[in-house]
Amino acid sequence: MISFQVDDMTCGHCVSAITKAVHGVDTTARLQFDLATHRVDIEPGEADVIALGGAITEAGYTPVPIERPVSVAAIGATPERKACCCGQGGCA
Numbered sequence: 316m317i318s319f320q321v322d323d324m325t326c327g328h329c330v331s332a333i334t335k336a337v338h339g340v341d342t343t344a345r346l347q348f349d350l351a352t353h354r355v356d357i358e359p360g361e362a363d364v365i366a367l368g369g370a371i372t373e374a375g376y377t378p379v380p381i382e383r384p385v386s387v388a389a390i391g392a393t394p395e396r397k398a399c400c401c402g403q404g405g406c407a
């Protein structure tokens with residue numbers, strides 16, 4: 316699994332543009348998007364992080380590779396955040 320943070324990916328058009336770009340370098344890649352966090356997870360066929368990131372860059376976006384999913388430490392690093400993803404602040 317290769318993950319990118321793509322802050323300039325904002326809508327369904329971006330999703331289809333990135334999907335097309337990635338499939339251009341890796342026809343069997345499987346993509347999963349989270350528009351709320353501007354994140355794309357890619358289960359690659361044969362392409363590596365350089366090829367995948369390059370394809371997304373060429374499509375006009377700014378992919379930043381994410382080493383691993385958000386850790387507990389990373390969540391703890393933003394103590395000013397009161398609500399969680401469900402908006403109720405209690406599902407940690």
Ligand SMILES: [Cu+2]
Binds near residue numbers: 326328
């Ligand atoms: Cu868009």
